[in-house]
Amino acid sequence: MRKFILRRAIFAVFSIILATFAVFLISRAAGDPLDLYANSGYGLSEEGERALRKKLALDRPVVVQYGLWLGKTLQGDMGETLLERKPVTRTITQRLPATIHLGLVAFVGSFAVGIPLGILSAVKRGSLLDYCGRFIALLGQAVPQFWLGLVLIFIFAVQLRLLPAGLRGDGLWDVKHLILPSITMASGGLAYYTRITRTAMLQVLDSEYIRLARAKGVSNNVVIWKHAFKNAIIQPLTGMTLGLTFFLSGSVLVETIFTWPGMGDMAITAVNNNDFPVLQGCVFFFTILFVGSTFLCDILYAYIDPRIRYD
DSSP: OHHHHHHHHHHHHHHHHHHHHHHHHHHHHTSOHHHHHIIIIIOOOHHHHHHHHHHTTTTSOHHHHHHHHHHHHHTTOOOBOTTTOOBHHHHHHHHHHHHHHHHHHHHHHHHHHHHHHHHHHHHTTTSHHHHHHHHHHHHHHHSOHHHHHHHHIIIIIIISOOSOSSSOOSSTTOHHHHHHHHHHHHHHHHHHHHHHHHHHHHHHHTSHHHHHHHHTTOOHHHIIIIIIHHHHTHHHHHTHHHHHHHHHHHHHHHHHHTTOOSHHHHHHHHHHTTOHHHHHHHHHHHHHHHHHHHHHHHHHHHHHOGGGGGO
């Protein structure tokens, strides 16, 4: 088990370095970063350009630049934004809680609704409940998030005036501002968990050991929740990483639609303003969240299925 965790930890660190280095290279390949500083109101002279180039280590190889950036980032220093001249770390930490708040609510909601719905759809195969579950899964995968978000705003904010159209609200538990964006973000994940749980449960329920348990007189609830669900949950748990990836990437679109003050909205603003220090910081934190969730999923997967520990 220790070797398994150690291998996954090394892979997680390597993934973070590879992802951040790729974005670092792209930011340098787009042009001289010093041009962005010149366009942000610096009015650089030749002496000022040389001094700033030396300060930013732009006179060194890209690998050395990345090493210096990574070292400062690990110490909590990601530089300053190009326009507002504020520390990137402080800007990101101010926006990060809003993204995590929305993402966790959407993730927990999709997982808590999609898993039971998939189980009921498999157990009641061919019934009206099964068709409803399959329709919800199909609808969640077919409807684009931007369209769903706009429709929800039009119905519940414009026509009915029951919920606000955007912003986060005053506090963590301001439910009114959270309902529409969380439903929009959770729609795809709910459909995914419903579909994959139903498929996994159907495969397990048709297996021989389930038939043997029923032949021995084991009650239906014990067969479903103790025997079938324990083996079927492996696939949805593995897909948890994909679900978290979906929520992290989907936050950019959802936060833009609902004016949610998170990192997704900040990343779009950074792209429009060519503010590559902010963009690098966003990618760094998104990568850590994704790799951390993957690492946690691997550990949970190993505990559920002991055979994974020896792979």
